[in-house]
Amino acid sequence: MPENTGNSPAIMAEDLVKVYPGRGRRPAVRALDGLGFTVPAGRVFGLLGPNGAGKSTTTKILTTLSRATSGRAAVAGHDVAKRPDSVRAAIGYVSQGASTDPLLTATENLKIAARLRGIGAADAAQRAQRLLDEFGLAEASKRPVSTFSGGMRRRLDVAAALVHRPSVLFLDEPTTGLDPEARAAMWAEIRRLSGEEALTVILTTHYMEEADRLADELLIVNRGRAVVQGTPDELKAALHGDSVRVSLVEPDPARVRQAIAQVAGLRDVVVEASGVDGVLAARTDDASAAVGSVIAALDAAGIRYGQVAASHPTLDDVYLHFVGHTFDGPSTSSGTGEDDVLEGQAA
Ligand SMILES: Nc1ncnc2c1ncn2[C@@H]1O[C@H](COP(=O)(O)OP(=O)(O)OP(=O)(O)O)[C@@H](O)[C@H]1O
Structure with a gap:
């Protein structure tokens, strides 16, 4: 219980x-x-x-x-x-x-897991059957786990x-x-x-x-x-304003930062490069004005970019705001430093 x-x-x-x-x-x-x-x-x-x-x-x-x-x-x-x-x-x-042990069946694995937790043999068998039913693994219960798909194995791990x-x-x-x-x-x-x-x-x-x-x-x-x-x-609601994201092509982060330095109304600016791709992310209170100004600044500096998007804050933006870099990005970015972002967290 x-x-x-x-x-x-x-x-x-x-x-x-x-x-x-x-x-x-x-x-x-x-x-x-x-x-x-x-x-x-x-x-x-x-x-x-x-x-x-x-x-x-x-x-x-x-x-x-x-x-x-x-x-x-x-x-x-x-x-x-x-x-x-x-x-x-x-x-x-x-x-x-x-x-789980790939050579054993799903039932055997669950019974062993139960026995290791001190559950008696009869209860262990019952519990194993119940879990196999609940996790949609009953039909495969007699098969060795090595024949399971990745998803089935994960479900069995959770059941165990x-x-x-x-x-x-x-x-x-x-x-x-x-x-x-x-x-x-x-x-x-x-x-x-x-x-x-x-x-x-x-x-x-x-x-x-x-x-x-x-x-x-x-x-x-x-x-x-x-x-x-x-x-x-x-x-997400705690982040006021909108988010602007621009995917960058073969970016030089320092040049991108310099290019957009004069764009008014941007905050939480982060520029990251990873291989040939990169991202410019920022938040603003006026997305339509900011998108136009960012594009103009990138064009003027001859910086190549792909998709440009403005949206309400996503969880990625929340993460960016509080951590200082994107979820998949490097732990140090050439954007606003982590300390700068954390100082500005009262938004
Ligand atoms: N056994 C250890 N001995 C010394 N330092 C350790 C040990 N385990 C973790 N650390 C250090 O402690 C810090 C926190 O590590 P931890 O693994 O808890 O982070 P995490 O958020 O789980 O990271 P990840 O997502 O990479 O798993 C890191 O600096 C890591 O290098």
Whole structure:
């Protein structure tokens, strides 16, 4: 039975600090720097942030795989440092790597997962059957997992993490590598779990669309700190004005920045180059005027570009605003520096 479906939060993290000690010439790393957040029970909660932001470290502490240097965290009402066994009994964890044995059948895998959680043989068989039905894997239950598609394997990984009926499920990039159809099936599964089963799902993802469509609430983490938390709609609504995006062809970011330096009314300007492509992103209160002026400035400077788009803020814009570079972009861009963007976050 879920342990925590009442009003108390599924997760509470307070002032978490994690310092990985230095070794030899390698300096110590302060991976978490006072991270705090709360996750209400029964929600899909998305953790977003650039590489190295501290997402994995946070997940490791919450799943008892690592200890915080200081601070406090509780999962399903249990303190992670004082009651790690109770936390482990209350959570399921699906890592990026497959957790099932490809040579065994789906049923065998689930039965083993249940037995490892201390469930008796008869109950394990029943639970395995129930999960195979729920996850649409009943017909394939007698086949070795090596014959499964990527989507079926991922669903089986999730099913295996639920054998002991946890109340909080950690999913680390659950749809990476899946085709769009399998991704949609996994999204439907996650929605079902949080809805019908009242499970709290902690989701780490690298897909902005996934975070937008799936997460009831999002936390953006940067440099070991919580930057902003809210529903995707709240976060988007908090960014006033419109977004302008221009795809650049073989850009020289410094030249692009110089070209648009005189364009009035742009803020949160970021220019990124990745291979032969690039992007110029900015926000403005007057999209139609800004688009015209940006195009004129790029033309005047002889800068090549492709698509030019203005839209209401998307989650990409929220990320850009709070982190300082695009989700797929480099961690240092030639645009507005991270500190500049964070200083301007009162928008
Ligand atoms: N075992 C470790 N020893 C030393 N430093 C570490 C260790 N694990 C993580 N770090 C460092 O801590 C910081 C946070 O890393 P973490 O893996 O938590 O970030 P992340 O947000 O999960 O990134 P990614 O999206 O790339 O997985 C990084 O600077 C990373 O290099």
